[in-house]
Amino acid sequence: MALELVPEALGVLLTLENMAFIAVGVMFGMIAGSIPGFTGTNTVAIALPFTLPMSPEIALVFLSAIYVGASYGGAIPAVLINTPGTAGATATVLDAYPMSQKGEASKALGISILASCIAGIISAFIILLLLGPIGDFSFLFTNREIFVLGLFGLAAVAVAIGDNMIKGLVSGFAGLLIAAMPVDPTTGQRRLDFDFFGLYDEVPFVPVVVGLFAISELFYLINKRAISEDTKVNTSYGDILEGFRYAISKPVDLIRSMLIGLGIGSMPGAGTSVANFVSWGIAKNFSKKPEEFGKGNPEGVIASEGSNSAVTAGSLVPTLALGIPGSGTTAVMLAALLLHGVRPGPELMQEFALEANIVILSLFFANIALLVFAFSVSKYLVRIVSMPANIIVPAILALTVIGSFAMRGLMFDIWLMFIFGIIGFVMRKNNYSLIPMILGVILGPIIEGAFLRSMLVSSQDPMYFFGSTLAISLWIGIVLVLFGKPVYNILKGSIRSRTNFFD
Amino acid sequence: MTANQSESDGGRVESTQSASGAGGPEDEHAYSRGYLALVRLSFPTAILILAILYVENTFGNIRTENLYYPYFVIGLLIFFLGVVYTREIRRLLQVESDEKLTTSLRVAYDKWQRSIGLVIIGVVYIFLIEVIGFFPSTFVSMIAIMLVGGLRDPKLIIGGTSIVVALIYVMFVQGMGLAPPEGMFGI
Numbered sequence: 001m002a003l004e005l006v007p008e009a010l011g012v013l014l015t016l017e018n019m020a021f022i023a024v025g026v027m028f029g030m031i032a033g034s035i036p037g038f039t040g041t042n043t044v045a046i047a048l049p050f051t052l053p054m055s056p057e058i059a060l061v062f063l064s065a066i067y068v069g070a071s072y073g074g075a076i077p078a079v080l081i082n083t084p085g086t087a088g089a090t091a092t093v094l095d096a097y098p099m100s101q102k103g104e105a106s107k108a109l110g111i112s113i114l115a116s117c118i119a120g121i122i123s124a125f126i127i128l129l130l131l132g133p134i135g136d137f138s139f140l141f142t143n144r145e146i147f148v149l150g151l152f153g154l155a156a157v158a159v160a161i162g163d164n165m166i167k168g169l170v171s172g173f174a175g176l177l178i179a180a181m182p183v184d185p186t187t188g189q190r191r192l193d194f195d196f197f198g199l200y201d202e203v204p205f206v207p208v209v210v211g212l213f214a215i216s217e218l219f220y221l222i223n224k225r226a227i228s229e230d231t232k233v234n235t236s237y238g239d240i241l242e243g244f245r246y247a248i249s250k251p252v253d254l255i256r257s258m259l260i261g262l263g264i265g266s267m268p269g270a271g272t273s274v275a276n277f278v279s280w281g282i283a284k285n286f287s288k289k290p291e292e293f294g295k296g297n298p299e300g301v302i303a304s305e306g307s308n309s310a311v312t313a314g315s316l317v318p319t320l321a322l323g324i325p326g327s328g329t330t331a332v333m334l335a336a337l338l339l340h341g342v343r344p345g346p347e348l349m350q351e352f353a354l355e356a357n358i359v360i361l362s363l364f365f366a367n368i369a370l371l372v373f374a375f376s377v378s379k380y381l382v383r384i385v386s387m388p389a390n391i392i393v394p395a396i397l398a399l400t401v402i403g404s405f406a407m408r409g410l411m412f413d414i415w416l417m418f419i420f421g422i423i424g425f426v427m428r429k430n431n432y433s434l435i436p437m438i439l440g441v442i443l444g445p446i447i448e449g450a451f452l453r454s455m456l457v458s459s460q461d462p463m464y465f466f467g468s469t470l471a472i473s474l475w476i477g478i479v480l481v482l483f484g485k486p487v488y489n490i491l492k493g494s495i496r497s498r499t500n501f502f503d
Numbered sequence: 504m505t506a507n508q509s510e511s512d513g514g515r516v517e518s519t520q521s522a523s524g525a526g527g528p529e530d531e532h533a534y535s536r537g538y539l540a541l542v543r544l545s546f547p548t549a550i551l552i553l554a555i556l557y558v559e560n561t562f563g564n565i566r567t568e569n570l571y572y573p574y575f576v577i578g579l580l581i582f583f584l585g586v587v588y589t590r591e592i593r594r595l596l597q598v599e600s601d602e603k604l605t606t607s608l609r610v611a612y613d614k615w616q617r618s619i620g621l622v623i624i625g626v627v628y629i630f631l632i633e634v635i636g637f638f639p640s641t642f643v644s645m646i647a648i649m650l651v652g653g654l655r656d657p658k659l660i661i662g663g664t665s666i667v668v669a670l671i672y673v674m675f676v677q678g679m680g681l682a683p684p685e686g687m688f689g690i
Contacts, residue, residue, distance in 0.1 A: 166587055176580075180557075191565065192560045222652050393648055394652075398641045398644075398667060401632070402675055405683065429542065430546055460571075
């Protein structure tokens with residue numbers, strides 16, 4: 001089904017305007033991604049309100065390009081100054097920086113660029129092929145299944161992201177409660193808006209997203225002078241090309257890391273940091289020189305960068321198909337979909353299959369743009385990290401203020417953004433993951449709508465939510481997600497106390 | 504670097520955390536039990552109060568069938584909050600610290616004074632927007648944040664601020680047609 005839409009999607013995508021936005025998005029993402037601590041999630045969150053005047057297609061293309069650029073951008077400081085720009089580049093540091101210390105910084109950059117681009121392009125192609133089956137599967141979801149799926153998504157993300165499952169669940173259900181504060185969707189009666197007109201009919205998710213991610217980050221960044229002052233690295237275009245040649249000579253490593261990234265990225269909430277370490281570990285096991293891993297083995301750079309680039313495409317699968325984000329950045333992408341009238345969830349592949357195709361196809365072109373820009377300017381972007389944080393912070397604050405105001409033209413939204421920035425800071429300080437809360441706020445109205453319609457259809461019978469095989473499977477999935485790990489730990493402890501099986 | 508470092512904190516990586524001295528729970532020995540309770544229980548307590556206010560505002564005012572969903576959410580939320588409270592209080596009871604609350608607050612202030620400064624300037628900034636408009640208040644607030652952030656070079660302060668304000672105007676007001684908030688004087 002979905003492949004039939006490819007020519008039409010290409011027709012929409014291949015305009016000068018879209019190509020320009022892809023170029024700008026990739027460049028912007030690369031710059032932001034190269035700032036350690038300022039990642040794809042924050043970058044897409046900041047850019048989100050500025051897509052408001054754009055058409056939905058251009059906005060989604062632009063944000064996807066930012067996502068691709070930021071995913072790669074994290075590798076630049078990882079290679080050059082031993083500091084990953086994003087969580088997804090953490091394993092890159094292990095071999096890329098030792099390569100730099102051995103005078104092979106350019107080669108490491110070249111490997112990271114080509115591994116990212118090739119893995120990104122191939123994984124986008126695979127996802128494009130999968131869109132059809134995903135679309136067919138989505139037809140199985142009615143309101144009942146959408147409600148249970150929403151709960152499943154929250155549980156899965158709460159468990160997968162962060163160290164503390166219960167805190168993740170608190171975060172997610174707090175998001176659902178916040179989303180339920182405006183008027184009752186059926187009667188229009190006010191619930192808990194504190195007499196603020198801005199909260200009357202909806203919780204504006206853009207200020208919430210920008211506040212939680214971008215503003216809370218500023219409270220950390222302000223305490224730093226410069227991210228790094230060690231920018232004296234010699235690089236050359238010739239050696240970057242040498243890195244290209246090395247990456248091409250390792251197709252098996254590339255494909256393996258890409259498949260790992262794609263698989264892990266497709267799991268709700270798993271994210272890039274898991275993928276790049278798993279990929280790095282597996283590459284080490286398969287390597288003929290495993291003892292060189294962590295000491296500047298180029299295969300380690302391919303493993304990490306190939307996988308984190310494939311995660312970008314992979315994490316869009318649960319996002320587009322089910323409305324469950326595969327990573328923090330795709331959680332913000334969900335907000336972007338909603339902002340432009342594309343309703344996330346299983347219905348997306350029924351009603352917005354063209355938009356889904358456009359998003360995936362834009363990854364192809366974004367990766368090609370990445371290849372050009374990354375080759376041209378990577379060696380210079382290291383200077384970004386030497387920029388004083390006390391200049392970056394006020395600039396970002398000003399941008400987020402105008403961005404939050406832009407959506408509805410209400411000062412209330414600026415206040416809300418700032419308050420959620422403080423809430424985000426407190427949450428991060430106490431190890432509460434932000435992503436479940438965002439997911440709760442974004443999916444809340446969809447879950448509540450599905451619940452109310454299901455209750456209406458079933459004459460208020462709660463057993464209706466257990467009335468289909470798919471719904472029961474999802475309930476079982478929730479139980480497994482919530483209790484699988486604790487039960488495993490109990491069993492492991494019990495077995496360990498009696499045997500030496502785990503020792 | 505830790506393998507389980509995820510994008511859960513908005514993608515912030517560990518190097519940034521350590522560099523900024525931020526992230527994760529406080530060092531238990533450096534702070535008083537009262538301070539740790541204040542920090543750790545602030546978020547769950549705020550959510551609990553929100554849930555109570557929700558019930559108070561809706562119970563009896565909205566027909567019961569329409570409250571099934573929000574009360575289902577609140578029920579589960581209170582259960583999870585109960586688990587969090589139990590765990591946190593148990594951890595707090597194990598804390599052995601001779602520090603006083605006031606001392607801990609002072610230590611925390613020293614550590615986070617720039618962040619606190621940013622909060623104060625942020626609040627004043629948003630108030631100012633409504634009075635003098637977006638661009639003048641942005642100009643003033645950016646300078647204030649740079650000063651709080653430790654920047655003292657006047658050329659960098661004025662130059663950086665002017666460039667950012669000009670870029671915002673050109674890109675977002677002229678280029679994208681966004682209308683920034685105006686103050687009482689229509690600026």
